[in-house]
Amino acid sequence: MTAAVRRVVVVGAGAAGLTAAESLRADGFDGDLTLIGAETHAPYDRPPLSKQVLAGTWEPARLELLSGQRYDDLRITRRLGTPATAADLARRTVRVDRADLPYDALLIATGVRPRTLPGAAGLGGVHVLRTVDDAVAFQAAALAAGRVVVVGAGFLGAEAAATLRGLGVSVTLVDPLPGPLVRQLGPAVSALVADLHTEHGVELRTGVTVAGLTSDVGRVTGVRLGDGTVVAADCVLVAIGCVPVTEWLAGSGLDLADGVGCDASCRAAPGVFAAGDVARWFHPALGETIRVEHRTNATEQAMAAARAVLGGDEPYAPVPYFWSDQYDTKIQAYGHLAGADRFAVASGSLAQRRFVALYGRDDRVTGVLGWRSPRELLRARALVADATRWSDVVPA
Template sequence: MNRIVIVGASAGGLATAEALRRMGYEGVLTLIGAEEHLPYDRPPLSKQILTGEWKQDRLPLRRPADIDALGLDLRLGTAATGLDQAGQTVALADGTRVPYDAVVIATGVRPRRLPGTEDLAGVHTLRTLENALSFKARLRPGQRLVIVGAGFIGAEAAAVARGLGVEITVLEAAPLPMAQAVGEQAGEFLAQVHRDHGVLLRTGAQVAGILGAQGEVTGVALADGTVLPADDVLVAIGSLPNTEWLDGSGLKVDNGLVCDEFSAAAPGVYGVGDVARWHNPLFGTAMRIEHRTNAAEQGMAVARNLLSPDARRPFAPVPYFWSDQYDMKIQAYGNLRAHDEALVMEHDPAMRRLLVAYRTGDRLVGALAVGLPPKILRAWRALIASRTAWETVVSDAAAA
């Protein structure tokens, strides 16, 4: 194998490239990125960049010298537009075609948008450095910000903006924020924290449209006829995998690039990071995870499988994610979505402490902690990894 192409120059793509070189790959290694920047960290965009704690020069994942040392054929600022499996080439927006012996698809996701807002100033999304800098420039005391969507991006941005004195309304279509991801108990806990900090949280809210005048946003109209005045609107209603460029490639796409337990989508074609929907044998289900840790781990696993095709290993992690909101660090391990039961193990709103265990079938599949030492959650991670029976979790909790 002399030519490996990685499409996507963010955390997952860079992790794959670094792992390949570390494991001894000496062939041509092409890294393609639609953005002009060297690979940079995205989680700080909704936290440290907005607060001003970090300047943008802290975002790059590696120094330019470290990137140079990888000996990459680096193609930045040029998006991939097609993939030809038979001819083993990747087509780029500049008209060139890059040949490959193996290709890694790490093209990530993009934010969902509300229709009709593309040319309206003051309507924001948070995915790129430019998004974050544009949004940050608008955050000032007394500014009226409406955030559509109370997922992790929306909640993190609300926490930061509130700390800067911005007047905030958060709109969530569901009865509770983040309940789909973390369950009702955790959703109620997190909702109360935001309310305690002065955020107006409206659940069950259906957005009818974004209002504007003379090219500037002026408010948000709800389906019940309410109009919320707004100087700015942040749209945080989830994301879409960047797979359109694969149309006609023959690869299966269904809420991401469909991959097997080895992260392979086809012979010589692998998926990494946010765009990949792969079968995780530890949980027996397909997953597509939009978290930084998973992208890096999957990149390393794919590099190993590429270089050891006769000894491939399934990618079967216990997923991890975290979120910083106000003075809280929220951390979770496992597969929390679509759980059958969420059991509160510890709950102290005054101390901002919470521990929830999650069951699917007869197994412990996840744990979420707020305000607890990392070693406690690591112990839960070990229980999840060992497929601990739910009845054991319940009996141990009763005995404690």
């Protein structure tokens, strides 16, 4: 452990921030450890928000990642409901609640915040889904509404639409791209996702932009599309992606272009590190800088960043993993699927809706996806980890 590090401040009390704090203790750090969070809630898990919490099968308390006693055992000082507002890298301080908190090492894990639609601010019936409070409010509004429009057919929007249909709520899913999850999964799998939703009663309006919202007396009444039509809605969920929470770092001198820029060891500057959704780092195996917004990465990168805080310099080069549960279907993937220029089914078939597919670029297997095929997918993971040549596994 680096002798000079006696005070560590972790900003961001989500999965990445908490994991970093736990990892520091597990790796032998015995100095002062402070966890700062903007929300008043103790750190909790987010993936169930669009599924179990929205469905009402889990109470929000079930999301908590650690018991209160465990924080005391680990000697983690929590400052919740008090967001950091600035960082002075020269003086090594973080501004919290109008006071400067000194640190020897700062670990940034502030995550992301949802994008919004123009004109949505302050309009009744318009929701985002990022926090547990968002999920509770949206569930109540969706159940009371006769018609819900979900704007954005990425992972969050598609999962929320599936959950709402399970509750019997009428749902229209809107996206400017030609199909749900097409950017993330490619056209072949996107078509299967589209079929899955239409078979469960979701009205899909893809390939059309959103021009704005209609309203009456301060409440949303519909979504105006780029083709001039209006989709009536009593409740709208905006799920059009997120942006990194870095505003509080303005003027710090850090690279803040699409998150906090880091080297391969999650180091953003001397004594400053980042992990989770907010971190953009150099992935040595890919040879490029990336940012990953997936739950598994939040945990794995937080552990890597904690080791870097304590003097480690091992590059963080994971094979990313993500999953999505929609209706009775589990979609799982390893690696990088977006940007692939080739696609092949390795086992099973698209028609049977049980398969493993390969994604490739520059004659390398860059990603593998399993549709209701967890065992086969796990075996295929090695193709990504080993950077297997496409031509070695897919006949010409």
